[in-house]
Amino acid sequence: MASGSGVFSADRLDPGTAVLLRKAPFPDPGTAGPLLDLGCGYGPITCVLATATPTATVYAVDVNSRARDLTRANAATVGAADRVVVAAPEDVPPEVRFAQIWSNPPIRIGKAELHELLALWLPRLAPGGTAWLVIARYLGGDSLAAWLTGEGWSVERHASQKGYRVLRVAHPASRRR
Numbered sequence: 001m002a003s004g005s006g007v008f009s010a011d012r013l014d015p016g017t018a019v020l021l022r023k024a025p026f027p028d029p030g031t032a033g034p035l036l037d038l039g040c041g042y043g044p045i046t047c048v049l050a051t052a053t054p055t056a057t058v059y060a061v062d063v064n065s066r067a068r069d070l071t072r073a074n075a076a077t078v079g080a081a082d083r084v085v086v087a088a089p090e091d092v093p094p095e096v097r098f099a100q101i102w103s104n105p106p107i108r109i110g111k112a113e114l115h116e117l118l119a120l121w122l123p124r125l126a127p128g129g130t131a132w133l134v135i136a137r138y139l140g141g142d143s144l145a146a147w148l149t150g151e152g153w154s155v156e157r158h159a160s161q162k163g164y165r166v167l168r169v170a171h172p173a174s175r176r177r
């Protein structure tokens with residue numbers, strides 16, 4: 001995989017991302033998506049999702065243009081360049097709704113900004129859709145889950161490993177689907 005300086009965890013797969021990819025169930029291989037990797041970095045989640053779902057469109061969104069360039073290159077390496085839409089947040093058409101959102105979100109931007117980010121993107125889950133988030137417990141994984149619940153989301157601590165929480169987030173009506 002191509003990686004580079006100035007991009008999150010460019011020299012190794014982030015341990016939180018590794019826990020997410022190990023613990024969250026991949027989407028059905030037949031899904032058309034679209035799927036969203038929110039804060040794609042150099043694209044490890046995007047590439048795994050695109051490989052697991054051979055016909056799905058995967059949106060890879062990041063504010064960092066170097067990260068977007070690397071994700072584009074890595075999507076091409078895994079043969080998914082035609083299905084991976086790499087975009088700055090403001091360039092994703094507002095009407096797109098996602099079957100799944102996957103994210104190792106940017107915790108270090110600050111709590112208020114993180115809440116703002118999730119409040120912007122989670123409502124773009126399609127009905128019945130699921131978001132999979134990974135957050136280190138020491139960086140507030142449990143309080144983020146509580147905040148999301150308070151905002152009306154259905155939140156389940158799906159897995160916990162190596163100090164990371166994997167959260168399953170869904171619209172309340174789709175809790176038991």
Ligand SMILES: C[S@@+](CC[C@H](N)C(=O)[O-])C[C@H]1O[C@@H](n2cnc3c(N)ncnc32)[C@H](O)[C@@H]1O
Pocket residue numbers: 007008009014017038039040041042043044045061062063064067089104105106107109117
């Ligand atoms: C924790 S890193 C995860 C990167 C990558 N998904 C991985 O697993 O290696 C979070 C990413 O979110 C990006 N980011 C920060 N603020 C953002 C925003 N407002 N919208 C989208 N992406 C953002 C950062 O540039 C960074 O690449």
